[in-house]
Amino acid sequence: MPQATHEGVLQFGTIEIEVAVLDNGQRVITQSGLMMGLGRIRPPTGRQYYRSGAHLPAFLTVQSLKPFIGEDLAAIANQIEFRTKRGVKALGYAPNFLPKVCEVFARAQHAGVLKATQHSIASRTQMIAEQLERSCTMRLIDEATSYQEIRKPHTQRNTYRSEE
Known part of the structure; x- marks a missing residue:
């Protein structure tokens, strides 16, 4: 099982999301950090927190969001242990999961189908999405964990370009 070598917190205004870089170079957004950052107070309890089908967090499996969840999101929703x-x-x-979640809520909000309990999450995802437009998720994770300090500059540029 991969081990975190660097840990940190992404700051989106008052929103904090825990992140890590693993010993295999993989960047991750922690499940608990994502849930807390989106205002889901109940901490995740592991695999039973997920419903059947794609391994989406329960808050994404509600009926009102279903039309906005594409194969691209379902494909990257696998948990990383x-x-x-x-x-x-x-x-x-994976780092690209966060922007995809933000897109789901933006499209659902634009369509006017969010339930009252989802408006807080939509507000938070909008704040996150605005900052993600200015910088890629992997770069933000590297900065939050101080991982960029040990990477070679040319390797960083190539890595970030492939994500964007």
């Missing part, structure tokens, strides 16, 4: 720097087993998502 890893150990934190303290050795605790954790779950995370």
Whole structure:
């Protein structure tokens, strides 16, 4: 199981989302960090937190969001198991999962189909999306974890271009 070598927090105004870089170079957005950042108070409890079908978090499986969830989101929704720097087993998502979640809420809000309980999440995803427009998720993770300090500059540019 991969181990986190660098950990940090993405800041989107008052929203904080925990992130990590694993010993295999993979960047992850922690599951608990995503849930807390989106205002989901109940902490995730692992795989049982997911419903059948695609491995989407339960808050994305509600009927009103279904028309806005494409194959691209379902394809990257797989959980990544890893150990934190303290050795605790954790779950995370690929960096490109966060912008896709933001897109789902933006499209659903534009269509006017959000439930009252989803407006807070939509507000948070809008704030996150605005900052993600200015910088790619991998770059933000590298900055939050201080990982960019040990990477070679030309490798960073190539890595970030491939994500964008």
